[in-house]
Amino acid sequence: MIDLNKQLADTISTIVRPLGDHIAVEISGSDGFSFSYHENIPMLSASLIKLPVLLYAYKSAELDSSILEQTIHLDEQKIVSGSGVLQILSLRDWTIRDLLALMINVSDNTATNLLMDFFGIENLQAWVEKQGLVETRIERKMMDEEAQREGRTNWISAHDANWMIQQIFSEKNPLPDDAKAWLLHQQYRDKLPGLFDEKSQPVTVYNKTGEMEEIDHDAAYFFYNGHSVAVTVLTSGIENRQDALFPIQNIGQLIEEYLVEVAHSVG
Template identity: 45%
Template sequence: MSDNLQNQIEQILTGSDFSYGLLVQSGDQTLVAHNADDQFPSASLIKLGVLNAVLDQQLDLEQEVTVDPDKFVGGAGVLQLLSQTKWRLKDLLALMISVSDNAASNFVISQVGMDNIQQYLKKQGFKETLLQRYLMDGHALAMGLDNYTSASDSIRLLKMALDHGQPVANWFKNQQFRGKLPANFDESGVDIAVYNKTGEGNLVDHDVAKFVYSNHSVYVALLTSGSLNRMQTLYKFNQVGQVIADWLENQG
């Protein structure tokens, strides 16, 4: 059955105009892998590393963080639209994951320390995941500093985050960017729970997810870069997600 899944996914992705890293796992079994350890610009997947650094170091999630409107950044998120200037750390984390809020992410990074987060990632053995700049920091990017991760690292980071319990898992389950891997079946009545985090940037699209159906689950990470036809790329995400969902349903 896993051979059939691999063949279906290869048919979708072979000949794509982008490079990609892919990993599909169920339990301890690797079902499909392609360049799973290759390093990609992480876009918003770096927020998984930030989240785990905060949770694993058992920082006080009730601590108050003052946000400076002068340091708001664009892109995804709602923080810059709100008038509140003091937030609990856990609320900034919720915004960072559920609406991929870039400003909230930057305030968390500033509160915890970029070097502290990167040292955490290194100590945890994440070889391809690097935090080297704030979100939406075009100046740092122009200087050659970017954030990176891989398909295998991103799945491990998602697993670690979900192990922190249901409140954290709910940030992923209610995550608002669902137009990639789960788009074909999401809100269609199919009883598959999805816990995912996307990333997107210039010529970059990613999604890492856990699909749960009945007593079975599967993890999938698809990271892409270099596509010149984004609509076609997103359609391939939808197709990959659909065949994995079909495989998962057949396990029940």
């Protein structure tokens, strides 16, 4: 197992180091594998900032289970562009649970903004800080150009995002199965699981992506036969998008192959 872990770490290192400070990685496996590279360097978060919103919502629901069934009315002026489906649907009343599903499953920006309004950006940031996530900042809603002009934006690190994805599956207090299903069936699967997602293979991948101009991220939880790996890859400032997707996809395939080999080696 030690040799297998070292081999994987060495291979990932050869992929990421040529990209210098344009990439950040943190990986943590249930069988002792770990790898980190620039993991504490904050980058523009893009849609990975939706992970703390998801976690905060379910932590709030632990105190008041009725929160998830509360209804929010969507006013026309609150619809924003970018990813999502609320901008094309006619329904205007949505439960918190459904907005969370849309935020994760189709990365809906309008749903995210409604949830940020409901829970409060200051409350979300205070919760982030309470968890010790010092490289994550929630300063604005999605597609808020005025906030961007004022210098307010959202940041995250590979370390913080990887902690968040692990919290969803924590043995002590995991999120419910429906939340996990949103990640499993989400519509953006071209990054960490991109090279094998449509193939017949046994590894299950739950992931959340983020992208902006010259920004490509993915945070995922790989699971197979009782073995798991949490992996986050952030990229920033890579002009040719294929040059950003290449390391993300190849790291994902390496993790998939590793999990299968680990499971078989231990019977």
